[in-house]
Amino acid sequence: xxxxxxxxxxxxxxxxxxxxxxxxxxxxxxxxxxxxxxxxxxxxxxxxxxxxxxxxxxxxxxxxxxxxxxxxxxxxxxxxxxxxxxxxxxxxxxxxxxxxxxxxxxxxxxxxxxxxxxxxxxxxxxxxxxxxxxxxxxxxxxxxxxxxxxxxxxxxxxxxxxxxxxxxxxxxxxxxxxxxxxxxxxxxxxxxxxxxxxxxxxxxxxxxxxxxxxxxxxxxxxxxxx
Numbered sequence: 488x489x490x491x492x493x494x495x496x497x498x499x500x501x502x503x504x505x506x507x508x509x510x511x512x513x514x515x516x517x518x519x520x521x522x523x524x525x526x527x528x529x530x531x532x533x534x535x536x537x538x539x540x541x542x543x544x545x546x547x548x549x550x551x552x553x554x555x556x557x558x559x560x561x562x563x564x565x566x567x568x569x570x571x572x573x574x575x576x577x578x579x580x581x582x583x584x585x586x587x588x589x590x591x592x593x594x595x596x597x598x599x600x601x602x603x604x605x606x607x608x609x610x611x612x613x614x615x616x617x618x619x620x621x622x623x624x625x626x627x628x629x630x631x632x633x634x635x636x637x638x639x640x641x642x643x644x645x646x647x648x649x650x651x652x653x654x655x656x657x658x659x660x661x662x663x664x665x666x667x668x669x670x671x672x673x674x675x676x677x678x679x680x681x682x683x684x685x686x687x688x689x690x691x692x693x694x695x696x697x698x699x700x701x702x703x704x705x706x707x708x709x710x711x712x713x
Contacts, residue, residue: 496555498648499521500591501600501623502657502660504600504618505617506621509603509617510615510616514709517655520580521654521657522586523578523579524654526559526586527579527693528694528697529556531647533556534546535548536693541696543570543571543572572700576697576700597623599620599624600619603615603617631649635671643690649678650675651701653671654701
C-alpha cells in the first residue's frame with residue numbers, strides 16, 4: 488500500500504482535531520494563526536518564496552495544483568510590492584475559515600476523517616470531523632516523538648511542524664506528559680539553532696520569520712480577547 492503524503496497544513500489540522508469528538512481542541516485564535524503559518528511554511532518548503540530584507544518575495548510563481556497554495560501564490564503575485572511576513576499571516580488568518588474548510592474536505596476525500604452532523608443543545612447543528620483512518624496522523628505523531636525521545640534526525644517539514652506545534656501551544660496533544668513536553672521544547676530550541684544542518688539557508692530564513700510572525704499574531708490575538 489502506497490504511503491499517503493500529507494501537506495504541513497493537513498498535518499497541523501489533523502493534530503488540532505480531537506480524534507473522537509471531531510472538533511478542534513484549540514481556541515480559534517491558535518488554529519487560524521497556525522493554519523496561516525502552515526500555508527506560508529508550505530510555500531517555503533516548495534521553494535516558492537524567499538525572504539528579502541524581511542519581506543516575502545515570490546521566488547517561483549508557477550502553480551502546484553493545490554487550491555490554497557495556488558491562491559496564496561496568486562495573491563502574492565498580485566501585490567505591486569513585496570510585503571512583510573506579518574502582512575501575509577494576517578491576510579491568511581482573515582481567510583482561515585476557507586483554508587480550514589478546504590483542508591477538511593481534502594482529508595475527508597482521502598478517507599482520513601469523516602464529516603458528520605452534531606448538535607449543540609439538541610437544536611443548533613454543526614459539522615464534526617472524527618478520525619476514520621488513524622494511520623496517517625499516528626505516523627506523524629510517531630515521527631515527532633522519535634525526534635524528541637529517540638534523537639531521530641528531523642526533515643525540514645518535521646522541524647517546521649514542531650515549531651508550529653510549540654508556538655500554538657499544541658505540545659500537550661503530541662507529548663502526553665509534562666516531562667516529555669519540557670524535553671520537546673528544549674529539543675525544538677536545540678534543533679532550531681542547528682537547523683542550518685537540516686535545511687538550506689533560504690528556507691531557514693523564511694521559516695524563522697514565519698514562526699516569529701505567527702507567534703506575534705497568536706500573542707496579539709490572545710491578548711486582545713482577554
